Amino acid sequence: MGTPLGDFIRARRDSIQPESLGLPDHGRRRSPGLRRVDLAARAGISVEYLTRIEQGRDRNPSVAVVNALADALSLGPPERDHLRYLAKITGGVCSAHTRPAPPSRDVRPPVRQMLQLLEPGIAMVTNRLGDVLAHTGGFAALTGGTGLLDADGPNLTRYVFTDPRARTFFADWDTVADEQAFDLWRGPSVENAEWFTAQLARVAGADFTRRLHGHAIPPRGVLRLNHPAGPELRLLRETLELTADAQQLVVFLPADDRTAQEMDRLRHPHGRLRAIS
Numbered sequence: 614m615g616t617p618l619g620d621f622i623r624a625r626r627d628s629i630q631p632e633s634l635g636l637p638d639h640g641r642r643r644s645p646g647l648r649r650v651d652l653a654a655r656a657g658i659s660v661e662y663l664t665r666i667e668q669g670r671d672r673n674p675s676v677a678v679v680n681a682l683a684d685a686l687s688l689g690p691p692e693r694d695h696l697r698y699l700a701k702i703t704g705g706v707c708s709a710h711t712r713p714a715p716p717s718r719d720v721r722p723p724v725r726q727m728l729q730l731l732e733p734g735i736a737m738v739t740n741r742l743g744d745v746l747a748h749t750g751g752f753a754a755l756t757g758g759t760g761l762l763d764a765d766g767p768n769l770t771r772y773v774f775t776d777p778r779a780r781t782f783f784a785d786w787d788t789v790a791d792e793q794a795f796d797l798w799r800g801p802s803v804e805n806a807e808w809f810t811a812q813l814a815r816v817a818g819a820d821f822t823r824r825l826h827g828h829a830i831p832p833r834g835v836l837r838l839n840h841p842a843g844p845e846l847r848l849l850r851e852t853l854e855l856t857a858d859a860q861q862l863v864v865f866l867p868a869d870d871r872t873a874q875e876m877d878r879l880r881h882p883h884g885r886l887r888a889i890s
Contacts, residue, residue: 616669617798618703621696621828623667625686626652655685672703691830699798699828718766720747721858728862733880735848735865738855741799742809743770746860754879755865758841769793770809774817784837784845792831794824835868844875 627646653663665671679700683693720738728736728749735751745767756762759782761772770793773779783789797810814822838846847868852861867873
């Protein structure tokens, strides 16, 4: 059984062309990318040790080894952070013996008050697993007619991967899908992430599983939405980490004047501020 750390290292190794690192091309191989022997040599570790890490048989590499692998794979800052995070949680993944409880869906009253202050803006409180825990009326207007908030316990990750309407609503669906899969690794605890993905994987299929274990670092640029009412909306996202709650307050801001005008039009039928749901 592999580990998140081993999966990530193997995925990055497979994505590297040897010639990009000044290494010779050894011709046709059974798998693409950098050979284990080459990565091990660049990191200054043995092939046997690298194999144990990738296969999940060594779950506690030292900080020096993790940093050496990051250098050997030529990882950028976001990928290095993710590698270190996976090294930190991998032991917890393998040592869990009991079925964990789902993450809390409670939102503290002060956080709800912040949402009220943000009205009529677009904002939501979510966790890393994608549960939409609270939102403003502006967020309801933004997602009206898309089906996102139809469920009793709306979940953005489940919506992205299982609702056909999501592929139309999100103009860059592939990027959003990568974001949601990646964020599961940043869940309140890796045990909670496992609890959730065990349910989601059954209905989301192989595409979800491939993205989850591919560990693609999403760019998180402008969010483009195709609203059912007709307009294309372009939004910027600002995220406030509510660390003590293992939650996030996400605020969506119009990226251009046309989006701001369209959002005013979408909110207009309500006539006044809506209560926080």
